[in-house]
Amino acid sequence: MELFLPKSYDIVWSLIILVIVAAFFYKFFLPKFQAIFDERAAKIEGGIAKAEQAQKDANEAKEKYEAQLSNARVEAAKIRDDARAEASHIIADARSRAETEAAQVTANAQRSIESQQQQALVSLKGEVGVIATALAGKILGAKLQDGDVQSSMIDSLINDLDKDKAE
Amino acid sequence: MIDAVHSLTLAGATQPEYPSVDDFLPDPFVFANTPFAINRIILVRIIATIIMLLVLGITAKKAKLIPGRWQGAVEWLIEFVRDSIVYQVMGEERGRRYVPMITTVFCTLLVFNLCGIIPGMNIAASATITLPLVFAMWCFFQYWIAGIREKGLGHFLRDELFPKGVPWPIYILLSPIQLLELLIIRPFSLTIRLFANMVSGHLILALCLSATQFFLIDVENKLLAPYGVVTFAAGMFMFLFEALVACLQAYIFAILTTAYINMSYPEAD
Numbered sequence: 001m002e003l004f005l006p007k008s009y010d011i012v013w014s015l016i017i018l019v020i021v022a023a024f025f026y027k028f029f030l031p032k033f034q035a036i037f038d039e040r041a042a043k044i045e046g047g048i049a050k051a052e053q054a055q056k057d058a059n060e061a062k063e064k065y066e067a068q069l070s071n072a073r074v075e076a077a078k079i080r081d082d083a084r085a086e087a088s089h090i091i092a093d094a095r096s097r098a099e100t101e102a103a104q105v106t107a108n109a110q111r112s113i114e115s116q117q118q119q120a121l122v123s124l125k126g127e128v129g130v131i132a133t134a135l136a137g138k139i140l141g142a143k144l145q146d147g148d149v150q151s152s153m154i155d156s157l158i159n160d161l162d163k164d165k166a167e
Numbered sequence: 168m169i170d171a172v173h174s175l176t177l178a179g180a181t182q183p184e185y186p187s188v189d190d191f192l193p194d195p196f197v198f199a200n201t202p203f204a205i206n207r208i209i210l211v212r213i214i215a216t217i218i219m220l221l222v223l224g225i226t227a228k229k230a231k232l233i234p235g236r237w238q239g240a241v242e243w244l245i246e247f248v249r250d251s252i253v254y255q256v257m258g259e260e261r262g263r264r265y266v267p268m269i270t271t272v273f274c275t276l277l278v279f280n281l282c283g284i285i286p287g288m289n290i291a292a293s294a295t296i297t298l299p300l301v302f303a304m305w306c307f308f309q310y311w312i313a314g315i316r317e318k319g320l321g322h323f324l325r326d327e328l329f330p331k332g333v334p335w336p337i338y339i340l341l342s343p344i345q346l347l348e349l350l351i352i353r354p355f356s357l358t359i360r361l362f363a364n365m366v367s368g369h370l371i372l373a374l375c376l377s378a379t380q381f382f383l384i385d386v387e388n389k390l391l392a393p394y395g396v397v398t399f400a401a402g403m404f405m406f407l408f409e410a411l412v413a414c415l416q417a418y419i420f421a422i423l424t425t426a427y428i429n430m431s432y433p434e435a436d
Contacts, residue, residue: 002192003188003191003192003296003366004296004362005296006295006296006297006300007204007295007297008202009195009198009201009202009203009204009205009206009209010209010295010296010297010298011202011297011301012202012203013203013205013209013212013213014212014295014297014298014300014301015301017212017213017216017275017298018275018301018302018305020216020220021216021219021220021271021274021275022267022268022271024220024223024224024271025267025270025271025274026267026271028224028227029223029224029227029270030245030266030267030270032227032228032230033227033230033241033242033245036230036231036232036242037242039232040232043232
C-alpha cells in the first residue's frame with residue numbers, strides 16, 4: 001500500500017521534471033521544428049512555383065524558336081526562289097548577249113568577207129585589166145593605144161569571163 | 168530448520184534473488200528527509216530527463232531543412248504525435264493548442280518507460296505513483312479548463328453530469344458516476360494503468376532474469392541449468408514485451424489525455 005502513497009520528495013522531483021520537460025517542448029523543441037516544417041513547406045511550394053515558371057519560360061522559348069524557325073524557313077524558300085529567278089535571268093541575259101555578240105561577229109565577218117571579196121574583185125579587175133592590156137598590147141601592138149578601145153575591150157573581156165564563170 | 172536454511176545461505180544461494188515491491192521504494196541516498204531527497208528511481212528519472220533534453224535539444228539545435236536519418240526519425244515522431252494522436256482525435260483546428268502538451272506527455276513517458284529495459288537503469292523512471300499522477304493531474308486541469316473556457320462551468324457540468332437523451336430517473340444513478348468519473352476516475356485510471364504496467368513489467372522481467380542468474384550460475388546442482396535456459400528465453404521475451412508495453416503505455420496515456428480534453432469541447436455539429 002505504501003507503493004501507492006506519493007512521497008513528498010517524489011512529488012517535488014516529478015513536478016520539477018514535468019515543468020522542465022514541458023518548458024523544453026513548449027518553448028524550444030516544437031517551435032524549432034515547426035519553423036523547420038514551415039520553411040520546408042515554403043521551400044517546396046516555392047520550388048514548385050519556380051518549376052512552373054521555368055516550364056512556362058521553356059514553352060515560350062520553344063514557341064518563339066519555332067516561330068523563328070518557320071520564319072527562317074519561309075525566308076530561305078524566298079531566297080532560294082529569288083536566287084533561282086536571278087539565275088535564270090542571268091542565264092537568259094547571258095544567252096541573249098552571246099547571241100547578239102555572235103550575230104554581230106557573224107555580221108562583221110560577213111561584212112569583212114564581202115569587203116575583202118570586193119577588194120579582191122576590184123584588185124583582180126585592175127590586175128586582170130593590166131595583164132590583159134599588156135597581153136593584148138603585146139598581141140595587138142599600137143592598135144590598142146587608144147584608151148576607149150582599151151576599156152571597152154576589157155569590159156567585154158570581163159563579161160565573157162563572168163559568162164564563163166556563170167556557166 | 169532455520170539454522171539449516173541459514174547455513175545453506177552462507178554456503179551458497181539457495182533461491183533466486185526475487186524482485187519485490189521494495190524495488191519501487193528504494194531508500195533516498197542524498198538529501199534524505201527533505202523534500203529534495205533522491206532515491207534510485209528519482210536518479211534514473213533525472214538522468215533520463217537530462218539525456219532526453221540533451222539528445223532532442225542537440226537535434227533541434229542542429230536541425231536542417233533537409234533532414235538526415237536521425238532528424239528524420241525525430242520528425243517522424245513529432246508528426247506521429249501531431250497527426251496520429253492529436254489531430255486524429257481532435258481535428259486540426261482544435262488540436263493545435265494541445266500539440267505541445269501531448270508531445271511532452273508522449274515523449275517524456277516513452278523515454279521514462281523505456282528506462283525499465285535499459286541495462287544499468289533497469290527500472291522505469293515512471294515507476295513511482297507520483298510521476299504518472301503528475302501527468303494525469305496536468306490532463307485533469309487541462310480538461311476542466313477547456314470545459315469551462317468552451318462552455319462555461321455550469322453548462323460544462325450539465326453536459327457532463329446530465330447527458331442528453333437519457334430518461335431522468337437514470338440521472339439518479341448516472342450523475343454521481345459521471346461526477347466521480349470527472350473528478351477521480353479519469354486521472355486515477357491514467358495513473359494506475361501506467362504505474363501498474365511499469366511495476367508488473369519490472370517484476371516479471373526481474374523475476375525471469377534473477378531466476379536465470381540463479382539456475383545457470385549460482386546454483387550448485389547443475390542439473391537445473393536447462394531450467395535456467397527456459398527462464399532466460401522467457402526473460403528475453405519479457406524484455407521485448409516490455410519494450411512494446413513502454414511504447415504502448417506512452418501512446419495510450421497520450422491518446423486518452425487527448426480524448427479526455429476533447430470531451431470537454433462542445434459536440435461538433
